[in-house]
Amino acid sequence: MLSPKIIALPVSPVRQGSAEGTDVRAISDVKALLLKARAVYRYIAEERMIGLSTDTGFEREGKATLEVPLADGTTMKIYPESYASFILFPLLTSFVMGRIVLLGDPGLGKTQIATLMGQIMGLTLSEIRAGMVHGHPQLTMADLFGNLDLAKYRDGEIVPVWRNMVRAIFRFIDEFNRIPTKTQSGLLTAVADQYVELFNQVLQMEDAPWYFTANEANGGGTYQVIAALWDRMDVSVRAVPINSHDLGRAREIDNKKEIPANLRMAPEEITVIRERIESLPVESDAENRLEYFFSQLNASEKAAEAVEHRFKSNMGEGGKRGDALWSGGHDDPQEYIGAQVENTVGTRIYQSVIKYARALAWFRGKESVEAEDLRAVLPAVMGHRIKPNRSAQAEDRW
Numbered sequence: 001m002l003s004p005k006i007i008a009l010p011v012s013p014v015r016q017g018s019a020e021g022t023d024v025r026a027i028s029d030v031k032a033l034l035l036k037a038r039a040v041y042r043y044i045a046e047e048r049m050i051g052l053s054t055d056t057g058f059e060r061e062g063k064a065t066l067e068v069p070l071a072d073g074t075t076m077k078i079y080p081e082s083y084a085s086f087i088l089f090p091l092l093t094s095f096v097m098g099r100i101v102l103l104g105d106p107g108l109g110k111t112q113i114a115t116l117m118g119q120i121m122g123l124t125l126s127e128i129r130a131g132m133v134h135g136h137p138q139l140t141m142a143d144l145f146g147n148l149d150l151a152k153y154r155d156g157e158i159v160p161v162w163r164n165m166v167r168a169i170f171r172f173i174d175e176f177n178r179i180p181t182k183t184q185s186g187l188l189t190a191v192a193d194q195y196v197e198l199f200n201q202v203l204q205m206e207d208a209p210w211y212f213t214a215n216e217a218n219g220g221g222t223y224q225v226i227a228a229l230w231d232r233m234d235v236s237v238r239a240v241p242i243n244s245h246d247l248g249r250a251r252e253i254d255n256k257k258e259i260p261a262n263l264r265m266a267p268e269e270i271t272v273i274r275e276r277i278e279s280l281p282v283e284s285d286a287e288n289r290l291e292y293f294f295s296q297l298n299a300s301e302k303a304a305e306a307v308e309h310r311f312k313s314n315m316g317e318g319g320k321r322g323d324a325l326w327s328g329g330h331d332d333p334q335e336y337i338g339a340q341v342e343n344t345v346g347t348r349i350y351q352s353v354i355k356y357a358r359a360l361a362w363f364r365g366k367e368s369v370e371a372e373d374l375r376a377v378l379p380a381v382m383g384h385r386i387k388p389n390r391s392a393q394a395e396d397r398w
Helices: 030-048 085-096 110-120 125-131 141-145 150-154 181-193 227-231 244-251 267-279 284-298 319-327 347-363 371-382 390-394
Strands: 006-008 056-058 066-069 075-078 081-083 099-104 146-148 160-162 171-174 195-198 201-204 210-215 235-238
Touching: 030 085, 030 110, 030 267, 030 347, 056 371, 081 085, 085 099, 085 110, 085 210, 085 235, 085 267, 085 347, 099 110, 110 125, 110 171, 110 210, 125 171, 141 146, 141 181, 141 195, 160 195, 160 201, 181 195, 181 227, 235 371, 267 347, 284 347, 284 371, 347 371
Parallel strands: 006 075, 099 210, 099 235, 171 210
Antiparallel strands: 056 081, 066 075, 146 160, 195 201
């Protein structure tokens, strides 16, 4: 999470495999599904979301990684295998039934990439739009989940009519940072516990990927998103402007165009992919490194005399912790990364890292998760959850 000496900016998506000739009916053929998933990525990167910088890169044995010195003294790396995270993580989210937040200013493609993910899962544009929720300051629980069946109410029955989003295989909430705090609390229950309660009726929701967008222009949304809801988001990615050289081609893209039928994923195919991803083992050395990294974020040598109490959570409550870390009376931020972070990290973040690292390793055609896979997903998993303290901000470490 610290600013690196080398700025890694990979520049071209990996081109491996082909969906041509793939029998999509043979859903037990995991290799065919992998080729199809890569074909989906290529189609989006080359036809629908062109000109995006590839910001997630990997070195590959036998292929050179170029280092290009820049005028400001930093170095840009050009990797032989690289991906645009703004396409990659939404795609992985559809495979693992995750929750993703698409951040950025208006007009950068957040709604478009989410809509494409819905089409990949087999929905038409009209079906996606029918189930899509637009956040606004007056949004109520009834607007979000359902309303009273007035016909049955006249007969004395209290029965809700559920919104499409509640029963959908794909859930999309646009500008969720404009939703009132009270409604956010209801949304938290749906996201975290997979059920909705309305008019004393409870509906258990099926597993489905969640896509959220949040505009950041002019100070962001109308309401501050509650911390518990933010923490339920597995990953976040930031939209960036496309390369100016591709503006001419981008102008010709028809956003109302349906994606090709051969690139759509049937529910059974998603299930096979998800089971394969969940079965990938994590190499012990990689997991040990991740555990050590988390321990450093939570630890504080000077929080207590007893070793078992040396956690930042024992330093003080609320704002006192930040003041203690800033004062210099505790751990040296030059030596301990935990002294640069205001909050602590828990099991939920760890689970998100493992889930998306497995998905990434599968997408790359690997048989196990290595440290490079964990490292690649950490910015997306932790970027919206970690809060730097004043010490880190003052020294320009973030």
